[in-house]
Amino acid sequence: MFGDIYNKIYPSTKTVFVEEVRRNVDFVLKDKINSVSKSGSDLLIDVSQGNISGVLKELKENPEFKIDSFKSVNTCRSDDKNFLIINLSSTIRDFSVLLKIEVSEREREKNYFEIIDILQSFYEAAGFYQYRDKDFLNNADINIPPGILDGLDFFDMDVYAEDDVIKEAYINLDIGRVVNRHYFKGMKIFNLIAYISRFDWKAGIFPEICLCRAFEELLRLEVPEKAQYIRMLLGELYRISNHIYFISNLCNVLNYDVLYSIALLERERVLRLIETITGSRVVPNYIRVGGVKEDISAEVLNKIKRSILVILRNVRKIEKMMMNDFMVIERLKDVGIISRGEALEYGLSGPNLRASGIRFDLRKDKESFYYRDLSFSIPAGKKGDCLDRVAVRFAEIYQSLRLVNQIIDKLPHGDYIKKINLTNIEFQHGTFSYDVECPHGLFKIYMEVDRKEIKSLIVMGPSLNSLILSEKVLRGSRIEDINLILTSMDISPGEIMSI
């Protein structure tokens, strides 16, 4: 009985730890902040604009918090007020903080840049959000318009170069800002599930899982074990599909036509497996609050088991062809090196972080899934160059194929969904956030709900951090490497459009 109560109030040790940090923040910063609350497994700190500098200084320098990593800055609007949500995280203490700052309507732009100025003095990466003079950018040596780089058609780039070495590179995301708050206005929760996977169309299941897990945490809903296993299965299949797509993209950049075609065929094989389960390929609309849409039959499981052997054999062939070619190795080696320090400072996550030598995977940490029952290791690189990023992704494909095999072997019997009626459900006013390990990194969703209505929704994709860091990595690289470095970061356009 005690165990049940304890699990309901504190579902994990992480929650206990975050609760402790919340008390510490409340104690240390009580004069400078308006309020501090828990939002999922993150801390939400409400700060007024005047106190930001003091709060940031304390958060960064106090050994209790040690917040050293900058993630993103987002704007949101609720109750006719404008807010700025700053996402920061501590790599040593392993928790993240959301700073919520109210910005007045009249001088919104001025205040925004003032806050970014202060933020930049603490975190270098915040300079990405700083105002950039258009005349200055137009005078750049090379202006790369959207669509010129293969698969990266959501930003334009201005490069200052000396000889063929890049001095400065500026990325402009104006063209990608296609989503605003009207997108989800008046939308019901079950409608939102169908739309949310557009935010990461390379691996569409992860936004759905993230959103549904967030609601389940909010409702304290226990999901059937089978549903969690099916989610894990789909997650791994999408991870394989995404990584194979990454390899085909890279081969396309290198003009390696044969491998490009073979890799796309393998991706097709994985997508067909996904299609047999979910009924669609890119936008699955399969996860539900409390479980999944449909059960998986034994025939489909057998088909997956047979197919993964073929996929494994073919991916091995692709890797052998790619890694034995000296032209590919020469091209990837020592290009776009990201050091451990840079990766942590710029809030990198996922395979890009692991390629820099940091073994961090949320699947190992998060207790909401059943990854603890499966045996797998976290692959990591050494140097953090393009070659390491490719090698880590190949290793992850093999790892995911093994995981799929284990999941099918251990798939429990029972219900696949806990049915609840979402039409009349009402939430208390509050905020929550949740993150999952998607193929590109930590995919986070921040939401503010009031009764039946969604007040604000922010998608914090990991690709944005890769894009911010690429501005720094490109400095000192050669002009011909721009496409290669950006492709090796595996940037998903869907995540960027939510900025």
Place this chain on the structure above:
Amino acid sequence: MFYILLLLVVNLYIYEYFGNKIAARMELRRGYRMTGMAGIGFPVIRLVNNLSSGSRVNVWTFFIFMLSFVMWGVVPLSSNLVLVDKDYSLLIAIVFYVALLIMLVINSSRSCYTRVFSEDCKKIFILLSFLAPLLLSILSIVLLNKTLSLKDIVDSQHKYWNVMLQPLGFLVFSASAFFQIKLLGIVRKGYITTGSYRGKEGRGLGKTIERLSIYMILFFLIIILNLLYLGGWQNLFIIRGEVMLAFKFYFIFIIFLLMDKITGRIDSYKIMLRINWKFLIPVSLVNFIITLGFFVARDVYGLILI
């Protein structure tokens, strides 16, 4: 002249038709099915499509157009099918070829929307550095056959093809010819003519002429390779020489096309150094020095009696 032009145009058509089919087949896309029966008209449709986009031509494009046909004047396609028969036809052909390459680089630099001069310098450097092993291996052939006339070189191969006497030279020549064509772009748009970030730029008459010149360079290098190393129009048993030349031409062409698919893009110094300066140039130098030694021993001191 009419026959030479007819041959070139027919080959261009065949190249476009089969190039598209083979490329589509290798890239596993549906192009080869889509062209189907209508594929016979594909090269014409492609030409008209390109011409309809624009008709702006500059002076460099005009020179490119002229040179890509003029250089065929000195190249013999059979024992009697040659426009200008000179004793130094090989030298003139090489001069025309290098001039055409320079024109192409200048033209691509002119249409560049970047202001980075060094990238064009890099292009010239990479292209010319691949020319060095090619010239060294041609020099070895000239020393071996003691003539600058392409016709005489072919005639001297009636007993043995030069590939038997110069296997290293053949390897270097074909590799360097392949990489030059690769740089210019066989099926995809190449690095030299389009640059790093101009792959999607350019249509119209100007670009059509540029593509035409690249096809001409491809034909030219394969023909020269045939004439220098593979016996040209020499008969093989009962097969006529002209048929053999056509057979060898298409064989090498398909090999190049397949090679194009399984090699990556050459746009960095690192790969160029690895391929050219660490492999092709040393091998061609060794080949040249051996041939020079042979030439000196045979013709200066009379030590070898062949």
